[in-house]
Amino acid sequence: MKASVKNKWIMLSLTMVCYLFFYTGRHNFGWAVSGMAADLKISFSFIGWISFAMLIGYAFGQLVNGNLADRFSPRLMVITGAYLSIATNVAISFSSNAYVILFLWGINGYFQSLAWAPGGKIINNWWNKAERGKAFGFYTMSAGLSSVVTFLLSILLLQQGYEWRMLFRLPVLLLLITATIFIIFIKDKPVDEIILGAEKQKQSSTTWTQRYAKILGNKNFLMICVAFGFESMARYGLIFWVPIHYLGSNWKQQSQNIWITFFLPIGMAFGALCFGWLSDTVFKGKRTKAILIGMLISSLLAFSMYFVSKEHFVLSAILMLSAGFFVYGPQACFWPLSPDLLGSELTGTGIGFMNMFGYLFAALGEPLIGKLIDSYGSTHPIFIIVSLACLMSATTIFFASKRIYKNN
Known part of the structure; x- marks a missing residue:
């Protein structure tokens, strides 16, 4: 029995709403930098290395988490990334050492990477091949809108006179709410897996090393x-x-x-x-x-x-x-x-x-x-x-x- 139209739209919407607030724990950094640099006497060169650490952490996560989502529950990966990212942001808000911030922001990159590929896996499980492009189009749009949300919240907080530390504490509260709703209602896949049965059989015949070898050969x-x-x-x-x-x-x-x-x-x-x-x-x-x-x-x-x-x-x-x-x-x-x-x-x-x-x-x-x-x-x-x-x-x-x- 295929996923009902109602259920697949619910799963897509839940995934989109959760990811809509993920950037509150990542794209907030640029807004905090001016205050952070002045307060902690950090050069912009070092600020660049802090951003470098986050992006490297995210890059490594992207390399491995797609495969992990095939082996473990993607819904649990998304929620784990959300909660750990929130904790890391709050920890940064209490930090006054540039190297501690660099370390925390680097591991935050990995925590943030736990969402995109597993979220895509959930969408892939609920939408058939003919409609998958449309579903991923909406998913990508939610990532773009996540930047809109983060920029808006950051601008409003700064105009209200809040210091840079609050940019790591307040916006991520929305991620806490939506991630909790996500874990309560989301399902990894329909009960019946007929939609992707044939594709899964093909995937099971190829090891992860063989998949990477094929990519590197293209x-x-x-x-x-x-x-x-x-x-x-x-x-x-x-x-x-x-x-x-x-x-x-x-x-x-x-x-x-x-x-x-x-x-x-x-x-x-x-x-x-x-x-x-x-x-x-x-x-x-x-x-x-x-x-x-x-x-x-x-x-x-x-x-x-x-x-x-x-x-x-x-x-x-x-x-x-x-x-x-x-x-x-x-x-x-x-x-x-x-x-x-x-x-x-x-x-x-x-x-x-x-x-x-x-x-x-x-x-x-x-x-x-x-x-x-x-x-x-x-x-x-x-x-x-x-x-x-x-x-x-x-x-x-x-x-x-x-x-x-x-x-x-």
């Missing part, structure tokens, strides 16, 4: 992973450093400027929703072309932002909205390339492997941006790095696309 997919890595470097360059750019040292005198940053996650959420549809309709399933166009436009937008003063509210808001749309939107086209190039048997492992590349590249970019800010005494170089990362992603996807369609 040069086209590895090129896609590199392109995704540069895209993620650009995405996190914006998510983490843009709040620092608009906060500055005198943001309280021009507090409306920080609302410019709110347009970034809004653009990301809409981009995630639109790009998947565009790749299926306008680009007729040629996802690499949609990614190429998105990355080229992103590069131009980021380069333009280098020359725009923070005081130009309307222009900055338009550029921020557009950058969010075109930087994050292509992610909706990257994920389906895993089954497209590897087959359904390797979908989970492929997505985890690709996401590992993304966070590894993002981690490498953080100390570089922090060093440039310290060296130049300005946050504007952020946008040059983002622009170059987008250009490198576009270049890589261009050559990958030529190889893919030549072979086909």
Whole structure:
């Protein structure tokens, strides 16, 4: 007996609502940095290494948690990650040592990684192959909206005069509530597993080492992973450093400027929703072309932002909205390339492997941006790095696309 329409939508909604608040324990860091750096006398170079630690922890988690979700209960993995991330955030709020914060933020990266792949596993279990793309589109959108929620809460708390420590205590309370609701009502899979029976039989015949060996032997997919890595470097360059750019040292005198940053996650959420549809309709399933166009436009937008003063509210808001749309939107086209190039048997492992590349590249970019800010005494170089990362992603996807369609 297949999962009922009602039940599969309930499971998708529960997973989306839970993930909607996961970033309150991750994307809050950029908003706390200015106060933290001033209070604890931490350089932006070291701040970059703290962010690096989190992203490396997340990258490692992405590499292993897809396989773990196949062996253990994904609902328990999600809830474990949520509760441990909340505890780590609260611990950071009471810390005054930069190295303790670096360690805690690094393990928080791993705890946060316990949600995405296992959440995807739950969705995969409840939705059949014909509807899975739609379900994952909504799931990706919830990640984009999670940034919207985190940015909004952080801005409101700062405008109310709360210190940086409260950014690690208050927003994650919402994750505590939604994660608890999630664990009470979510089910790993339907009672009857007919929907995925055939696929599971195929997966059981391949060991995890064989799956990784097949991925490493697929040069086209590895090129896609590199392109995704540069895209993620650009995405996190914006998510983490843009709040620092608009906060500055005198943001309280021009507090409306920080609302410019709110347009970034809004653009990301809409981009995630639109790009998947565009790749299926306008680009007729040629996802690499949609990614190429998105990355080229992103590069131009980021380069333009280098020359725009923070005081130009309307222009900055338009550029921020557009950058969010075109930087994050292509992610909706990257994920389906895993089954497209590897087959359904390797979908989970492929997505985890690709996401590992993304966070590894993002981690490498953080100390570089922090060093440039310290060296130049300005946050504007952020946008040059983002622009170059987008250009490198576009270049890589261009050559990958030529190889893919030549072979086909």
